[in-house]
Amino acid sequence: MTDQPGTESHDEAVSSSAASKSRRKWLIASISAVLLIVAGGAIYATTGIFGNHDGDTPPNGNGSATPEHCRDSSKDTGVSEPESPPMNGGVEVAEDGVNLAKASDIADVTFGVLVENSSDLVARDVTVKMTLKQKSGPTLRNTDGESVVRKSTIPYVMPGKEFGTGEDVRVPIGEVEDAPSVKTEITVGEWWQPNNDVHEFASISATVTNKQDDPDDHINVTVDSQYCDDAGVAKAGVIFRDSAGKIIYGASGFQASSDTADLISGYAPLKNYKPGKTKNLAMPNFWSISTQGAPGAGFEKQPDWEQTEIFPYADSDKG
Incomplete structure (x- = not known):
């Protein structure tokens, strides 16, 4: 001065x-x-x-101003231990869905699961175990004869927030029925107060900006991080819905990119999310990637891009 x-x-x-x-x-x-x-x-x-x-994009493409709450973030909370599991609410399946594409000898199956933390605590180290089931009950087996069981690990889910995940798999046509389903089991490692002296938790949200462009290999988003400094590694989950609003696919664990080049053939992953808003980040369009080799006439249900949901998170020791 x-x-x-x-x-x-x-x-x-x-x-x-x-x-x-x-x-x-x-x-x-x-x-x-x-x-x-x-x-x-x-x-x-x-x-x-x-x-x-x-919401203006800075010249260097980094995030905007530090969130308002960060100006007074140095106070000790006195909270240094996790809480007991909440008496009301928890991390539960809010919605799921399955999509199918059949051919003469094989079938492609995509499925998505949307989980929600309905408690007032932060759920840390959340594991979502998804098992693909036949309508009659048995677990589906893929083309290698292995049971279709997938796990997705989420560093944390904030109170009242949702997270999307899922998978795609190819199975022998004899394994699949007209209406396979997903059985989901959720485990939470620890429960924490949002404000504590051990872990830094903050919401990161995203708005899809090219929903109407029928995105090919990437989805453009604006990310808003409430962290007070860089939050990394910059990862995300995604949920795709059909025109009726039903979930038809989900994926998670992929990294964002500051480059909207071809994300299928390779791209430079974004190291972290900057505080505030960052425009024009690219997320891989897993729908296009997974369904390029779809057999037969393709999937029964197609995505409505207007309803695409992205769930960014910081995969690091911040949380």
Whole structure:
């Protein structure tokens, strides 16, 4: 911060009017310079900080201004231990769905699971175990003869928030029925108060921005991170729905990218999410990736891009 100039002391012995005028000119020039610096700083703060906070993309592509709550984030909470499992609520399956594409000898199956933390605590180290079942009960087996059981591990789920995951698999046609289902088991490692002195928990949300463009290999999103500094590794889950709003596929564990180039052939993963909003991040479109080799006429249900949901999270020791 530029110091304000003080009042000049005058030597009573100096009586020259020219000297007095010189001092006054110097004082006026100094004050004017300070005002210009202050004004310039105010303009920068207004256009740079508040503009970015409203969603403008910074020149370097990083996040916008630090979230408001971070200005007072140094207080100790006195919470250093996890809580007992909540008496009310928990992490539960909010919705799931299965999609099918049949051919003469094989079938492709995609499935998605949406879980929700209905408690007022943070669920940490959440494991979602998904088993694909035949309508009559037995577990489906893939083309290698192995039971179709998939696990998705989520670092944490904030209170009242949802997370999407799922998988795709190829099975022999004799294994699949018209209406396979998903059996889901959820385990939670620990329960924590959102504000504590051990783990840093914060919400990260995303808005899909190219829903109507029938995205090929990537989905563009704007991510809003409430972390007070960089949150990484930048990963996400996704849920796809059909025109009726039913879940037809899900995936998780993939990384975002700051480059919207071909995400199928390879791309540079984003290291972390910046505080505030970051526009034009790219998420791999797992629907396009997994269904490119779909047998026969393709899947029974097709995605409605307007209903695509992205669930970003920081896969690191922050949580």
